[in-house]
Amino acid sequence: MKQHYTRVTAFAPATVAxxxxxxxxxxxxxxxxxxxxxxxxxxxxxxxIVSIASDEGLPELNLPTNPLENTASGAxxxxxxxxxxxxxxxxxxxYGIELEIRKRMPAGSGMGSSAASAAAAVLAVNAxxxxxxxxxxxxxxxxxxxxxxxxxxxxxxxxxxxxxxIVLIRGYNPLDVVRIPAPQNLYCxxxxxxxxxxxxxxxxxxxxxxxxxxxxxxxxxxxxxxxxLMKQDMGLISRSLTDVVAEPHRAALxxxxxxxxxxxxxxxxxxxxxxxxxxxxxxxxxxxxGAERVGTAMQEALVKxxxxxxxxxxxxxxGGPRIVSAE
Amino acid sequence: MKQHYTRVTAFAPATVAxxxxxxxxxxxxxxxxxxxxxxxxxxxxxxxIVSIASDEGLPELNLPTNPLENTASGAxxxxxxxxxxxxxxxxxxxYGIELEIRKRMPAGSGMGSSAASAAAAVLAVNAxxxxxxxxxxxxxxxxxxxxxxxxxxxxxxxxxxxxxxIVLIRGYNPLDVVRIPAPQNLYCxxxxxxxxxxxxxxxxxxxxxxxxxxxxxxxxxxxxxxxxLMKQDMGLISRSLTDVVAEPHRAALxxxxxxxxxxxxxxxxxxxxxxxxxxxxxxxxxxxxGAERVGTAMQEALVKxxxxxxxxxxxxxxGGPRIVSAE
Numbered sequence: 144m145k146q147h148y149t150r151v152t153a154f155a156p157a158t159v160a161x162x163x164x165x166x167x168x169x170x171x172x173x174x175x176x177x178x179x180x181x182x183x184x185x186x187x188x189x190x191x192i193v194s195i196a197s198d199e200g201l202p203e204l205n206l207p208t209n210p211l212e213n214t215a216s217g218a219x220x221x222x223x224x225x226x227x228x229x230x231x232x233x234x235x236x237x238y239g240i241e242l243e244i245r246k247r248m249p250a251g252s253g254m255g256s257s258a259a260s261a262a263a264a265v266l267a268v269n270a271x272x273x274x275x276x277x278x279x280x281x282x283x284x285x286x287x288x289x290x291x292x293x294x295x296x297x298x299x300x301x302x303x304x305x306x307x308x309i310v311l312i313r314g315y316n317p318l319d320v321v322r323i324p325a326p327q328n329l330y331c332x333x334x335x336x337x338x339x340x341x342x343x344x345x346x347x348x349x350x351x352x353x354x355x356x357x358x359x360x361x362x363x364x365x366x367x368x369x370x371x372l373m374k375q376d377m378g379l380i381s382r383s384l385t386d387v388v389a390e391p392h393r394a395a396l397x398x399x400x401x402x403x404x405x406x407x408x409x410x411x412x413x414x415x416x417x418x419x420x421x422x423x424x425x426x427x428x429x430x431x432x433g434a435e436r437v438g439t440a441m442q443e444a445l446v447k448x449x450x451x452x453x454x455x456x457x458x459x460x461x462g463g464p465r466i467v468s469a470e
Numbered sequence: 471m472k473q474h475y476t477r478v479t480a481f482a483p484a485t486v487a488x489x490x491x492x493x494x495x496x497x498x499x500x501x502x503x504x505x506x507x508x509x510x511x512x513x514x515x516x517x518x519i520v521s522i523a524s525d526e527g528l529p530e531l532n533l534p535t536n537p538l539e540n541t542a543s544g545a546x547x548x549x550x551x552x553x554x555x556x557x558x559x560x561x562x563x564x565y566g567i568e569l570e571i572r573k574r575m576p577a578g579s580g581m582g583s584s585a586a587s588a589a590a591a592v593l594a595v596n597a598x599x600x601x602x603x604x605x606x607x608x609x610x611x612x613x614x615x616x617x618x619x620x621x622x623x624x625x626x627x628x629x630x631x632x633x634x635x636i637v638l639i640r641g642y643n644p645l646d647v648v649r650i651p652a653p654q655n656l657y658c659x660x661x662x663x664x665x666x667x668x669x670x671x672x673x674x675x676x677x678x679x680x681x682x683x684x685x686x687x688x689x690x691x692x693x694x695x696x697x698x699l700m701k702q703d704m705g706l707i708s709r710s711l712t713d714v715v716a717e718p719h720r721a722a723l724x725x726x727x728x729x730x731x732x733x734x735x736x737x738x739x740x741x742x743x744x745x746x747x748x749x750x751x752x753x754x755x756x757x758x759x760g761a762e763r764v765g766t767a768m769q770e771a772l773v774k775x776x777x778x779x780x781x782x783x784x785x786x787x788x789g790g791p792r793i794v795s796a797e
Contacts, residue, residue, distance in 0.1 A: 168690040313694035314687065319709060321697050352679040358715075360641065362689035363495040367640035369696040370648050382646060388685075 147273040148469045152181040155262030156307075156463035157248050157455070158255035159331065159425045160299035163386040163416040164364035169323075170255075170299040171309040172463035173331060176248035176455065178256070179467060180215055180263035182271050187239035190216045190223070197246040204250055211291075214257045215244050215264035218288025222265050225284060226275060240268060249453070252335045253419035255300030261288035262304035262464060270466050278306045278464075282320050293342060300419065308461035309372060326375040329459040330434035332412070334403065334441045335423040337451040340396045345420030348392045361388050377413060377429045384414025384427065397422045399448035406440040415441075431456065474600040475796045479508040482589030483634075483790035484575050484782070485582035486658065486752045487626035490713040490743040491691035496650075497582075497626040498636040499790035500658060500782065503575035505583070506794060507542055507590035509598045514566035517543045517550070524573040531577055538618075541584045542571050542591035545615025549592050552611060553602060567595060576780070578669075579662045580746035582627030588615035589631035589791060597793050605633045605791075609647050620669060627746065635788035636699060653702040656786040657761035659739070661730065661768045662750040664778040667723045672747035675719045688715050704740060704756045711741025711754065724749045726775035733767040742768075758783065 156177035160170040185191075192208040192215070210216035219240060242264060250256040265281045265288070276284075285301035302310040302320045313319040364383045371379030394400040397417065403424050407415040411433050412426035424441065428434040438454045445452045483504035487497040512518075519535045519542070537543035546567060569591060577583040592608045592615070603611075612628035629637040629647045640646040691710045698706030721727040724744065730751050734742040738760050739753035751768065755761040765781045772779045 165693070166689075167686045168693060311690070311693050311697060313690050313706070313710060319694070319706075321694060321706060323697060349682065352681055353685055354679055355676065355715075358680055358685040358688070359494045361685070362493075362692050363638070363640045365689050366492070366495060366638050366692050366696045367646070367648060369693045370638060370650060370700065373697065373700045379640070379646075379648060383640060388682075 148271050150181065150183045151267045151270045151469045152179055152467040153263045153266035153270065154179050154465050154467050155259045155266060155304040157259060158300045158303045159333070160255060160419040161386070161389065161417065162368070163384040163390070163414055164361055164368050166361065166386060166389050167297070167299060168312045169309070169365070170303040171325070171331070171459050172303040172307045173333070173455065173457035174460075174462045175457065177463070178247055178259040178263050179245040180260065180267045181243040182219070182264065182267035183241045184238040184271060185241050190219050190240045190242065192216055193241045193243055195244045195246070201246060201249055204246060206244070214288045214292045215242055215260045216288070217291040218261035218265045218285050219268045221287035222268055222276070222281070222284040226272070240271070249335060251339055253340065253417065253421045253423040254333065254335065255304055255419060257292035258285065258289045258300035258304045261285045262301055264288065266305060266464055266466065270469055279320055281305050283318050303463070305464055307463040309459065311369070323369060323372050325372060325459045325461070326377070327460065328429055330428045330431050331457050331459050332407070332426045332428065332434045332438040332441065333418055333423050333455040334438060334445060335453045335455070336398060336445055337453070338398060338422055340421040342420045345393050345396060348396065349389060350392070353388060357387050361386070380427070381413040384416065386416050390416050393417055393421055397424065398450045399445050400424060402444040402447065403441045406444045407437045410437045410440040412437045427459070431458070475598050477508065477510045478594045478597045478796045479506055479794040480590045480593035480597065481506050481792050481794050482586045482593060482631040484586060484660075485627045485630045486660065487582060487746040488713070488716060488744065489695070490711040490717070490741055491688055491695050492638075493688065493713060493716045494624070494626060495639050496636070496692070497630040498652070498658070498786050499630040499634045500660070500784035501787070501789045502784065503782065504790070505574055505586040505590050506572040507587065507594045508570040509546070509591065509594035510568045511565040511598060512568050517546050517567045517569065519543055520568045520570055522571045522573070528573060528576055531573060533571070541615045541619045542569055542587045543615070544618040545588035545592045545612050546595045548614035549595055549603070549608065549611035553599070567598070576662060578666055580667065580744065580748045580750040581660065581662065582631055582746060584619035585612065585616045585627035585631045588612045589628055591615065593632060593791060593793065597796055606647055608632050610645050630790070632791055634790040636786065638696070650696060650699050652699060652786045652788070653704070654787065655756055657755045657758050658784050658786050659734070659753045659755065659761045659765040659768065660745055660750050660782040661765060661772060662780045662782070663725060663772055664780070665725060665749055667747060667749040669747045672720050672723060675723065676716060677719070680715060684714050688713070707754070708740035711743065713743050717743050720744055720748055724751065725777045726772050727751060729771040729774065730768045733771045734764045737764045737767040739764045754786070758785070
């Protein structure tokens with residue numbers, strides 16, 4: 144029997160999906176904020192949620208504790224089903240799993256909150272039963288959990304929440320996740336306006352068909368973004384951070400989006416667009432000081448719209464998801 | 471005055487544009503075949519075409535010798551206009567340029583024949599007048615020349631014909647060309663069926679709008695292809711060489727396309743698709759022997775369609791365009 148634990152706490156971070164030209168296929172992890180999940184081997188069987196807590200200052204959430212309806216336990220159940228026939232399953236045949244979920248980031252903000260819980264849950268349980276799966280393999284089970292909250296199986300938040308750094312979802316049949324190395328000095332600013340945008344509305348506002356010319360512009364930029372990241376070419380990254388597909392439609396759902404973007408670029412951001420389906424707005428910069436300056440400018444622009452906002456600045460590197468404690 | 475010459479011959483190679491998932495934005499150069507252009511400084515002014523010759527075995531071409539209507543001279547005229555005010559222009563103020571064009575590759579085949587002539591012409595004239603422009607800068611003038619033949623300004627053939635290797639055209643406003651490093655052991659097979667496909671028809675057969683889902687599939691694959699090339703990950707390159715946008719429509723214009731593709735993949739090709747707008751078909755392989763085996767299989771499949779074909783195998787590297795002689 145492999146090394147295993149009786150109690151593991153894992154952290155998985157907030158994530159930015161879409162990344163301008165990478166609509167639906169690209170995402171990256173922040174260092175923080177994020178969610179923590181503690182998984183415990185206990186007498187009995189199955190998966191049980193024993194607590195869901197939120198950090199002070201975050202809005203109260205009314206998340207389901209039914210294991211079939213909760214993102215974190217849903218991901219764990221998918222992982223457990225996949226372990227059929229190996230020694231980790233023998234372990235799970237003897238014990239059940241209890242989950243404690245600690246939400247340490249805002250939900251419904253376009254920062255991948257449900258993905259963070261699903262990611263932390265599978266990271267914790269995988270470690271608990273002796274790491275039978277690689278992070279890449281865990282993405283599939285995280286997706287199943289996240290689908291419970293979002294209604295569709297997407298990996299552009301959950302893959303970077305599990306793997307860290309920048310991740311390309313090349314395709315889904317079968318799932319193909321590709322790590323894209325990030326320049327060390329790449330920093331992200333996120334401003335979360337204190338308002339809500341429904342993911343359903345943000346999806347519904349997009350056209351089902353797009354002009355071929357628009358699609359070509361988008362994939363030229365995405366190819367440039369991938370090349371820019373891998374060449375560590377900040378100029379190319381900047382020129383490639385353009386979304387002609389989703390942003391033109393979704394910007395209208397976010398108060399002050401155009402003003403925030405304008406001041407971010409004036410303040411020296413490499414690019415600025417919508418994080419996930421919003422309302423959070425992200426910008427990339429080539430230094431921490433730059434990212435902070437950009438954030439201040441964005442926040443001032445948002446205040447003019449009479450909307451409050453919370454600011455986060457984070458390196459875009461391979462940090463983020465981690466095992467916090469294991470015993 | 472910079473070092474300059476009185477007579478320069480340049481070679482520019484055949485190119486594969488589109489490269490499956492890179493529709494309209496990606497192209498790469500072969501080592502051969504290609505076209506040669508000799509440029510000479512002569513008494514007088516302007517640009518004159520003194521000869522157009524074709525290698526033995528190639529079909530006779532009826533290319534225009536009017537400098538305004540010919541791809542090679544059109545590119546040179548665009549380059550000369552751009553030199554306004556610098557010392558290369560002073561040189562051109564005193565002399566005229568004569569061009570000799572030697573077509574050493576088939577035209578109308580989807581292998582970038584007009585781009586090769588335009589590329590060789592600007593490479594030769596740029597060297598003639600002391601290299602005032604970088605290869606990247608020459609692409610813009612090559613495009614102007616190629617547009618005379620193709621009717622639209624595209625860079626996905628002419629950029630790799632001038633720069634060599636694999637080139638991404640991130641965008642056109644302004645023109646942004648990005649070198650993508652190629653794995654050393656990447657080889658290309660091209661089979662040119664002895665039939666014609668009009669570029670106009672191949673363009674006209676494509677829809678003006680595409681489903682969002684199709685576009686996302688395409689850009690996921692293109693992003694994977696760029697990452698695969700830069701990571702030298704042959705598996706990822708192979709999984710990413712899929713065109714869901716142009717190939718499904720254009721395949722019908724090429725006799726035996728599906729049979730050629732099937733045997734190419736069976737013979738171990740990483741991927742197989744249409745070169746440019748066809749009728750040439752290209753495959754990529756991870757060794758020279760593999761590329762030759764793939765070519766033999768493709769040729770056998772084409773013969774079953776009662777169509778002859780010419781086979782080319784070439785490394786995909788930064789070879790290709792070069793100054794052949796300068797005096």
